[in-house]
Amino acid sequence: MIELKQLSKRHRAGTVETTALDAIDLQIEAGEYVAITGPSGCGKSTLLGLLGLLDRPSGGRYLLQGEDVARKSDRELAAIRRGRIGFVFQSFNLVDEMTVQDNVKLALRYGNGSDRQQRARVAEVLDRLGLAHRAGHHPSQLSGGQQQRVAIARAIAARPALLLADEPTGNLDSAHGREVMQLLRELNDEGTTLVMVTHSAEHAAQAARSVRLLDGRILVDAQAEHWA
Ligand code: ADP
Numbered sequence: 625m626i627e628l629k630q631l632s633k634r635h636r637a638g639t640v641e642t643t644a645l646d647a648i649d650l651q652i653e654a655g656e657y658v659a660i661t662g663p664s665g666c667g668k669s670t671l672l673g674l675l676g677l678l679d680r681p682s683g684g685r686y687l688l689q690g691e692d693v694a695r696k697s698d699r700e701l702a703a704i705r706r707g708r709i710g711f712v713f714q715s716f717n718l719v720d721e722m723t724v725q726d727n728v729k730l731a732l733r734y735g736n737g738s739d740r741q742q743r744a745r746v747a748e749v750l751d752r753l754g755l756a757h758r759a760g761h762h763p764s765q766l767s768g769g770q771q772q773r774v775a776i777a778r779a780i781a782a783r784p785a786l787l788l789a790d791e792p793t794g795n796l797d798s799a800h801g802r803e804v805m806q807l808l809r810e811l812n813d814e815g816t817t818l819v820m821v822t823h824s825a826e827h828a829a830q831a832a833r834s835v836r837l838l839d840g841r842i843l844v845d846a847q848a849e850h851w852a
């Protein structure tokens with residue numbers, strides 16, 4: 625599903641240039657659950673942003689479902705992102721001026737059917753995430769755990785093949801964090817390819833594969849050990 629070849633990203637701030645990712649080779653198959661770990665500043669968010677087509681690499685190649693995305697226009701990238709990729713962030717990134725259902729509906733476009741079909745899909749995902757009774761609320765009226773579930777509902781509304789999560793439990797207490805982790809695991813069990821950045825060793829251990837970064841390079845890439 626994902627193939628990175630010598631992928632690099634340099635950030636420039638004024639005259640200072642930081643190499644956030646240094647010639648990464650990485651392959652992720654459809655249906656995998658991969659945890660990205662490593663110390664603060666090692667390039668985890670940069671990697672996720674590149675995978676999610678939110679940013680462009682400085683060098684190397686990125687093949688997404690066999691397609692070289694480097695040569696695509698911004699408009700083409702946006703279309704690929706909308707149709708195939710869902711994002712969950714640590715800070716939820718919900719629009720507080722809108723209701724929960726309108727936040728989720730933001731993820732849907734013409735390609736996702738008529739307005740009526742889109743409303744039905746929004747109701748379906750909110751129900752799935754146990755949020756049907758909060759559809760008319762605004763995000764600020766909800767707990768952090770509920771807000772993150774709204775963000776997940778938005779991320780999966782268009783049925784993306786790839787779900788990217790950047791420290792999705794970072795702003796949650798441990799009970800709500802476990803709930804979000806359970807949900808992510810279910811989505812992966814149903815076939816969604818999942819790449820999750822996490823600081824938590826316990827949460828990383830839920831993924832079948834763990835990629836550890838250090839200074840923009842892959843230090844360890846290991847399949848989880850299975851204990852009998
Ligand atoms: P992580 O998510 O692992 O904490 P990041 O990917 O956010 O790490 O950052 C990797 C490196 O790139 C850090 O040194 C960070 O300061 C730098 N960096 C990230 N984003 C930018 C940016 N937009 N401009 C300049 N430097 C950045």
Ligand code: MG
Pocket residue numbers: 668669670
């Ligand atoms: Mg980060």
